[in-house]
Amino acid sequence: MHTPDGFTPSHALPTALGDDAFAFAFRGDRVLTVAAADDTHAFPSLAALTHAGIAGVPHFLGLLGGVGCVALNLADDVAEPTGMRFVGLRTLFFKVPEPLLALAARAFQVVDWDRTHRYCGRCGTPTRDRAAERAKECPACGLVAYPRVSPAMMALVTRGHDLLLARAHRFAPGMYSALAGFVEPGETIEDCVRREVREEVGVEVGQITYFASQPWAFPHSLMIAYTAEYAGGDLKVDDAEIAEARWFPADALPHLPPSVSIARRLIEATAARLRGN
Numbered sequence: 001m002h003t004p005d006g007f008t009p010s011h012a013l014p015t016a017l018g019d020d021a022f023a024f025a026f027r028g029d030r031v032l033t034v035a036a037a038d039d040t041h042a043f044p045s046l047a048a049l050t051h052a053g054i055a056g057v058p059h060f061l062g063l064l065g066g067v068g069c070v071a072l073n074l075a076d077d078v079a080e081p082t083g084m085r086f087v088g089l090r091t092l093f094f095k096v097p098e099p100l101l102a103l104a105a106r107a108f109q110v111v112d113w114d115r116t117h118r119y120c121g122r123c124g125t126p127t128r129d130r131a132a133e134r135a136k137e138c139p140a141c142g143l144v145a146y147p148r149v150s151p152a153m154m155a156l157v158t159r160g161h162d163l164l165l166a167r168a169h170r171f172a173p174g175m176y177s178a179l180a181g182f183v184e185p186g187e188t189i190e191d192c193v194r195r196e197v198r199e200e201v202g203v204e205v206g207q208i209t210y211f212a213s214q215p216w217a218f219p220h221s222l223m224i225a226y227t228a229e230y231a232g233g234d235l236k237v238d239d240a241e242i243a244e245a246r247w248f249p250a251d252a253l254p255h256l257p258p259s260v261s262i263a264r265r266l267i268e269a270t271a272a273r274l275r276g277n
């Protein structure tokens with residue numbers, strides 16, 4: 001999940017969109033696709049949706065290789081057109097090309113923002129879209145609301161050749177991952193790494209090293225991943241959040257999150273580095 005190569009983002013809906021424009025049309029949290037017999041999916045063109053009588057609130061996303069991409073917020077009672085299906089975004093991993101899945105995820109965040117910012121959060125007046133940027137503005141009091149992005153950190157704590165992995169209560173049986181948590185007001189990401197590791201498993205960390213980041217549209221987080229060197233303390237798990245935390249040797253890892261997650265990349269890349277040391 002990242003900005004696809006060849007994609008030029010823009011919020012300004014062009015006066016004319018080609019018939020081939022991609023439409024990412026959401027009813028609730030499900031997106032409209034055309035499924036092939038082999039269970040690969042394609043996103044319909046805007047023209048195909050118009051032909052099927054489907055219309056919604058449009059938000060322009062930009063151009064992918066010169067082709068327009070539009071997010072559509074559909075009403076909750078829109079019926080599935082013949083030959084199309086509403087499907088969950090998470091079920092589309094590996095069933096649509098990754099660039100289009102990334103744009104669908106981007107579209108969902110814009111649609112979700114459109115739905116949840118129809119009224120001013122301060123005075124309750126209906127908002128309107130700003131022309132100059134992707135923002136909603138209250139005509140009465142001037143409050144401006146941008147699409148929400150919530151930064152969260154992920155920390156993989158290392159100690160020699162060992163990795164600290166934990167199980168949240170909601171995880172599938174046997175699956176372990178790195179620690180994660182949302183950034184609080186006033187914190188740097190690095191502050192958040194130290195606090196979350198301390199709160200969740202009771203240990204202190206020293207050197208913190210940036211790994212990568214990943215937008216995650218479920219519903220609007222930006223996960224920023226780090227490795228963190230163990231500096232002291234005994235494992236003491238916060239039962240409210242964590243079911244179990246353990247040190248694993250880099251060459252004997254447990255069941256990990258799916259390969260589409262930044263957690264998997266973080267753990268595998270770090271384990272490979274530690275095995276090579």
Ligand SMILES: [Zn+2]
Pocket residue numbers: 120121122123124125138139140141142143
């Ligand atoms: Zn207002």
